[in-house]
Amino acid sequence: DIQMTQSPSSLSASVGDRVTITCRASQGISNYLAWYQQKPGKVPKLLIFATSTLQSGVPSRFSGSGSGTDFTLTISSLQPEDVATYYCQKYYSAPSTFGPGTKVDIK
Amino acid sequence: EVQLLESGGDMVQPGGSLRLSCAASGFSFSSYAMSWVRQAPGKGLEWVSGISSGGSTDYADSVKGRFTVSRDNSKDTLYLQMNSLRVDDTGVYYCAKGRHDYSYSNTDYWGQGTPVTVSS
Numbered sequence: 001d002i003q004m005t006q007s008p009s010s011l012s013a014s015v016g017d018r019v020t021i022t023c024r025a026s027q028g029i030s031n032y033l034a035w036y037q038q039k040p041g042k043v044p045k046l047l048i049f050a051t052s053t054l055q056s057g058v059p060s061r062f063s064g065s066g067s068g069t070d071f072t073l074t075i076s077s078l079q080p081e082d083v084a085t086y087y088c089q090k091y092y093s094a095p096s097t098f099g100p101g102t103k104v105d106i107k
Numbered sequence: 108e109v110q111l112l113e114s115g116g117d118m119v120q121p122g123g124s125l126r127l128s129c130a131a132s133g134f135s136f137s138s139y140a141m142s143w144v145r146q147a148p149g150k151g152l153e154w155v156s157g158i159s160s161g162g163s164t165d166y167a168d169s170v171k172g173r174f175t176v177s178r179d180n181s182k183d184t185l186y187l188q189m190n191s192l193r194v195d196d197t198g199v200y201y202c203a204k205g206r207h208d209y210s211y212s213n214t215d216y217w218g219q220g221t222p223v224t225v226s227s
Binding site: 036038087094096098 | 142151167210211218
């Protein structure tokens, strides 16, 4: 099965900072990569699918890039409401797999 | 408005069984794959199982042979039959709507989750 890793596992940044989270697949997954945001105590929310397509209603400060095995989620200007854990998910083949998550908070 | 309402979570002893349900509304249930995703206390998300609109299923290795996903398109309801439950099956179980119609699709709407506790 294809394994997913994320780095860093956590980060602390200031409001307005550019934040980058990396997700890596153990084998190529084309662009079948999604990102989810889970705020504390809340249900996960789809942010990005197909590597770089923003789900409706997601602020434009979020963006995604990559292909094959290496992918990136970028928050261009971190806001207080972005405090959350972010998960990548591959859906190239069964079984689907989530990355371990990256916890983002405000410095 | 898409709504997913899970039910059936409970406390059960190791080796026991539970059946979770997920009632869907606000979209054409019979046209989309559905998934179950779980989250152990303080841990990350784990994809558990998925089912296409036509009934094709897939499972995580951790639950294969113990869990069975099914759906009733006439009732707009998704199910997860969980047998031979283990302590490490404890967590919140979410029902989620697939963006596509294959069992391992990513998901765009999630329910609020139902808690499952496996403990003696």
